[in-house]
Amino acid sequence: GAVVSQHPSRVICKSGTSVKIECRSLDFQATTMFWYRQFPKQSLMLMATSNEGSKATYEQGVEKDKFLINHASLTLSTLTVTSAHPEDSSFYICSARDRSRASGYTFGSGTRLTVV
Amino acid sequence: AQTVTQSQPEMSVQEAETVTLSCTYDTSESDYYLFWYKQPPSRQMILVIRQEAYKQQNATENRFSVNFQKAAKSFSLKISDSQLGDAAMYFCAYRSAGNQFYFGTGTSLTVIP
Numbered sequence: 001g002a003v004v005s006q007h008p009s010r011v012i013c014k015s016g017t018s019v020k021i022e023c024r025s026l027d028f029q030a031t032t033m034f035w036y037r038q039f040p041k042q043s044l045m046l047m048a049t050s051n052e053g054s055k056a057t058y059e060q061g062v063e064k065d066k067f068l069i070n071h072a073s074l075t076l077s078t079l080t081v082t083s084a085h086p087e088d089s090s091f092y093i094c095s096a097r098d099r100s101r102a103s104g105y106t107f108g109s110g111t112r113l114t115v116v
Numbered sequence: 117a118q119t120v121t122q123s124q125p126e127m128s129v130q131e132a133e134t135v136t137l138s139c140t141y142d143t144s145e146s147d148y149y150l151f152w153y154k155q156p157p158s159r160q161m162i163l164v165i166r167q168e169a170y171k172q173q174n175a176t177e178n179r180f181s182v183n184f185q186k187a188a189k190s191f192s193l194k195i196s197d198s199q200l201g202d203a204a205m206y207f208c209a210y211r212s213a214g215n216q217f218y219f220g221t222g223t224s225l226t227v228i229p
Contacts, residue, residue: 034217038159041222042221043219044161045219046216046218049214049216091159093159095161095217107153109158109159110159
């Protein structure tokens with residue numbers, strides 16, 4: 001079945017530094033990937049839609065300059081949290097769309113970001 | 117914007133019994149998809165069941181079935197013969213025509229042995 005690999009699974013960084021999270025579709029091509037943020041015991045909030053070869057579409061309230069998304073190939077999208085602050089600490093999840101499968105969407109296993 | 121509401125933050129069920137999780141949504145679109153996802157402690161999102169809005173027949177996947185009421189914008193999940201492994205957070209999700217997902221706030225399901 002479709003597999004989405006998300007790396008790293010956990011990362012701790014210092015305030016003011018940047019962190020890059022990778023989302024890879026391992027056995028299918030994903031023209032569209034999605035990035036979500038999940039606070040403890042809360043729902044997933046869509047941050048942005050990442051389209052291969054074009055600019056990401058951000059949801060209202062999400063800072064484009066803070067959460068940089070790059071989707072340079074059909075199997076890789078990256079989310080870079082720039083100048084991270086403790087309030088950016090959260091669980092980030094990506095998902096990718098596999099057009100060849102009926103269920104279509106597969107989620108990565110998530111990244112726990114802690115900013116100290 | 118689409119909204120998804122899950123009014124039950126927590127539910128519990130006795131093992132082997134049946135439980136129903138509620139979900140309502142609000143949309144002006146006519147063509148969309150609805151999903152139930154399970155998120156165990158590992159945090160991995162696992163697809164449980166999906167429903168196309170244009171289909172009147174309720175989706176079924178083994179012990180999982182839905183009651184889709186399009187006019188009422190209701191999409192409940194029924195879990196029959198509950199098993200200990202069913203314990204998890206369950207999220208109802210709406211997929212828009214633009215392929216974006218909107219999730220409910222989740223229902224934490226406890227299965228009592």
